[in-house]
Amino acid sequence: MNLKLKALTKSIWVFHAACSPCNNCDIEVLDVLTPRHDVERFGIALVGSIRHADVLLVTGVPNYKTKERLKRIYNQAPQPCLVVAVGNCACGRIMFKDSYNSPCAVDEVVPVSAYIPGCPPKPEAIIAGVVKLIKKLRGQK
Amino acid sequence: MSHKVIVPIGPYHPLQEEPEFFRLYVEGEKVIDIDIVIGYMHRGIEELSEHKHFDQVTFLVERICGICSTSHPFAYVNAMEDLAKIEVPERALFIRTIIAEMERLHSHLLWLGLAGHFIGYNTVWMWSWRYREPILDMFEMITGNRNHYAMMKIGGVRRDIRDEDIPILKKALDDLLPAVDMFKGAVMDDPVIKARLKGIGILNKQQAIDWCVVGPTARASGINIDVRKDDPYGAYDRVDWNVILEKDGDIFAKTIVRILELYESISIIRQCLDKMPKGEIDANIKDIPPGEGIGRVEAPRGECFHYVRSDGTNQPIRHKIRAPSYMNVASNKIAAVGGTISDAAITLAAVDPCYCCTERLTVLNSATNKKIMNGWDLIKLSQKKTEKLRKDLGGGDKCKI
Numbered sequence: 001m002n003l004k005l006k007a008l009t010k011s012i013w014v015f016h017a018a019c020s021p022c023n024n025c026d027i028e029v030l031d032v033l034t035p036r037h038d039v040e041r042f043g044i045a046l047v048g049s050i051r052h053a054d055v056l057l058v059t060g061v062p063n064y065k066t067k068e069r070l071k072r073i074y075n076q077a078p079q080p081c082l083v084v085a086v087g088n089c090a091c092g093r094i095m096f097k098d099s100y101n102s103p104c105a106v107d108e109v110v111p112v113s114a115y116i117p118g119c120p121p122k123p124e125a126i127i128a129g130v131v132k133l134i135k136k137l138r139g140q141k
Numbered sequence: 142m143s144h145k146v147i148v149p150i151g152p153y154h155p156l157q158e159e160p161e162f163f164r165l166y167v168e169g170e171k172v173i174d175i176d177i178v179i180g181y182m183h184r185g186i187e188e189l190s191e192h193k194h195f196d197q198v199t200f201l202v203e204r205i206c207g208i209c210s211t212s213h214p215f216a217y218v219n220a221m222e223d224l225a226k227i228e229v230p231e232r233a234l235f236i237r238t239i240i241a242e243m244e245r246l247h248s249h250l251l252w253l254g255l256a257g258h259f260i261g262y263n264t265v266w267m268w269s270w271r272y273r274e275p276i277l278d279m280f281e282m283i284t285g286n287r288n289h290y291a292m293m294k295i296g297g298v299r300r301d302i303r304d305e306d307i308p309i310l311k312k313a314l315d316d317l318l319p320a321v322d323m324f325k326g327a328v329m330d331d332p333v334i335k336a337r338l339k340g341i342g343i344l345n346k347q348q349a350i351d352w353c354v355v356g357p358t359a360r361a362s363g364i365n366i367d368v369r370k371d372d373p374y375g376a377y378d379r380v381d382w383n384v385i386l387e388k389d390g391d392i393f394a395k396t397i398v399r400i401l402e403l404y405e406s407i408s409i410i411r412q413c414l415d416k417m418p419k420g421e422i423d424a425n426i427k428d429i430p431p432g433e434g435i436g437r438v439e440a441p442r443g444e445c446f447h448y449v450r451s452d453g454t455n456q457p458i459r460h461k462i463r464a465p466s467y468m469n470v471a472s473n474k475i476a477a478v479g480g481t482i483s484d485a486a487i488t489l490a491a492v493d494p495c496y497c498c499t500e501r502l503t504v505l506n507s508a509t510n511k512k513i514m515n516g517w518d519l520i521k522l523s524q525k526k527t528e529k530l531r532k533d534l535g536g537g538d539k540c541k542i
Contacts, residue, residue: 018159020182023495024207024288026159027251034254034270050153065181066160069152095201098192099185120207120288 008054008080009134011043015053015077019070019106021060024120025087029057032123039127055082055130056110061089063101067109074110082113082133086126091115145173148482150489152181159496163489170481175474182496190460195221195429198457199293202447205462206495207288208251211244212440213462214293216447219374219436221295224449225429231376233297233424235417238375240284240292241438242406242413246317247276248441249399249406252493253324256396259487260337265327272320275313282306297423307414314407321403328396338393342476342488345390352472355465356443358492361398362390368439380412392491399493429455440465442493466495 018026032039033046047053050073062070074081083106088094090106106112116129146167152160160181166174186205190198202213215237222229250273257265277287283302284290292298302310328334344354349362359366367384369377385401387394431453438445443465450459469492477488 017153020160020184022204022207022210023159024210027207027288031270031274034274035267036271036274060182061184063181063183065183066152069160069181073153095204096184096189099189101183101185119204122287 004080005137009137011045012055012130012134013045013047013053014055014057015047015050015073016057016059017050017070017073019058019060019062019066019090021087021089025059025090028120028123028126029059029086032126037123037127039130044130050077053077053081055084055133057084057086058090058106058110058112059086061093061096061099061102062104062106062109064103067103070106070109082137083110084114084116084129084133085112086116086121086129088117088119091117094119150485161494161496163485165477165482165485167482170483172478172480172482172485175477175485177470177473179470179496187460187462191457194455195295195451195457198460199295200291202462203289203291203293205464208248208495209244209440209442209445210289211240211292212438212445213447213464214291215241215375216436216438216440216445217449218293218295219438220434220447220449221429221436222434223436224432224434224451225295225426227296227424227426229424230297230421231418232301232420233422234376235379235413236298236302236422237293238377238380239302239410239413239417240290240298241375242409243276243280245406245441246403246410247273247280248493249403250276252399252441253396256392256487256490259490260334262334265324268320269324272317275316279310279313282309294423295429296426297421301422302417311411311414314410318407321400321407324403325400328400335393338396338487339389339391341392341480341484342491343389343391344472344476346388348475349390349472352475353468354443354472354492355468356439356441356493357395357398357402358443358469358472360385361387361394363388366444368437368444372437374436374438376413376416377409379416380409382409382412392487395491429453442466442495443469464495466492470494470496 016026016029031037050056056074056077058070074083085091085106089096093102093105096102114129114133116126118125148165148167150163150165152162162178164176164178165172186201190201193201199214199217202217203210205213250269254266254269257263257269280290281287283306284292284300292300344362346363349359349364355366363386365384365386370384382405385398385405387398429451431451433448433450436447445465446463448461449457452458472492473489477485480488
């Protein structure tokens with residue numbers, strides 16, 4: 001394992017981009033940081049700028065307005081930047097796929113490394129998804 | 142000469158969970174004007190719901206907002222029951238009321254935490270979200286999901302509250318009460334919070350009426366407005382509770398209103414659990430007749446309004462939604478202007494804005510690429526439409542409209 005990958009998986013800093021979600025996934029993402037789950041114990045923290053982040057967390061279905069901004073945010077990120085899609089909307093657009101304001105899914109805009117389905121996914125599911133992502137990066141089964 | 146600077150906040154900003162864009166015009170430290178640009182959360186839900194079955198719309202409107210995720214379906218089923226003149230079983234009304242009040246508990250605690258976070262009291266954030274968790278557990282026990290409960294159904298509710306769950310729910314409420322006491326003490330007695338929030342972001346009674354604010358924002362300015370009392374739905378007319386009023390209209394008053402409403406919610410849930418009759422929970426509706434109906438619900442943020450029109454098929458032909466934040470967000474134009482930049486964050490958050498509720502439609506003028514339409518533009522647009530209609534109908538001066 002090279003140094004970059006080791007550093008990346010040690011303590012993941014997350015930037016949270018909400019692309020027209022219903023707020024629920026966002027609240028559950030914040031919930032992961034609060035006392036019951038408290039992932040800051042493991043060095044996972046939300047950061048204010050994408051330029052500090054290792055992981056881009058995307059919730060919701062992009063619309064025409066947020067699609068361009070999501071692309072711009074991803075391009076601003078220092079590489080390697082992993083993208084995690086949280087929630088059914090981000091994973092597959094579910095009931096919004098027929099909407100006039102839903103041009104594409106998240107994985108058509110940016111490359112997604114991990115999908116966490118659920119409406120909303122429980123905090124435990126979000127943590128499990130991140131753990132799986134870290135294991136995959138380290139090459140463990 | 143003064144120098145005007147624009148401070149942009151958003152759309153992706155660490156302050157906000159949701160993407161929205163504020164443009165603060167500042168002179169030195171003072172905010173002299175504010176522009177609010179929304180439209181980042183628009184998903185076309187009204188249009189989508191016109192292509193779905195009446196029962197499916199209940200699930201769709203639940204996804205308007207994750208925090209008031211029972212208020213929208215509640216208002217929608219109220220509208221449908223108004224449309225089809227359905228008698229809802231008594232037990233279903235009580236269950237709906239319990240779910241709606243539990244939602245108010247978790248929503249107010251959530252806001253309290255975020256407000257604490259905005260003024261730099263991360264302890265308040267962590268504590269209030271810690272006490273919010275048992276309520277979400279109760280939701281999971283009763284409805285099967287932490288958020289998006291899917292309890293509402295046209296003519297009743299989907300799941301019953303089992304008898305063995307009632308003592309567990311009552312115990313959770315008992316455990317919550319000391320926590321709310323602690324919050325009340327912490328906010329009311331803390332000199333720093335008082336210094337930080339008192340006299341900031343004032344919206345006085347007349348301004349509140351002028352800007353049509355609703356919910357806790359209006360009640361903090363001394364306006365006695367609450368759909369639960371004014372136009373009772375669910376089982377609110379069968380229980381005993383008070384509307385919380387404050388008269389200052391500043392952020393401190395808004396905080397106090399929300400904290401005291403927690404007590405009222407706990408009291409309403411307790412009374413509902415005691416008074417809940419046995420019996421059916423569903424009226425088993427088969428067909429929806431043609432007609433139109435309105436439904437109003439006091440969501441945690443204010444009045445939530447749904448209008449549905451049916452033509453006798455199994456889809457609504459028009460579904461109009463008005464969320465409470467739609468009015469409350471605009472009042473920032475009064476509350477935030479005149480304050481300092483450091484107060485802008487908490488002032489913008491004080492109305493408990495929920496942009497995913499709010500964003501129904503943004504008007505864009507494609508010809509001039511002008512994003513904001515003033516009153517005259519709208520009148521011109523309206524006149525143009527009349528002209529077009531007149532032409533379409535065989536036109537000219539002969540047409541009588």
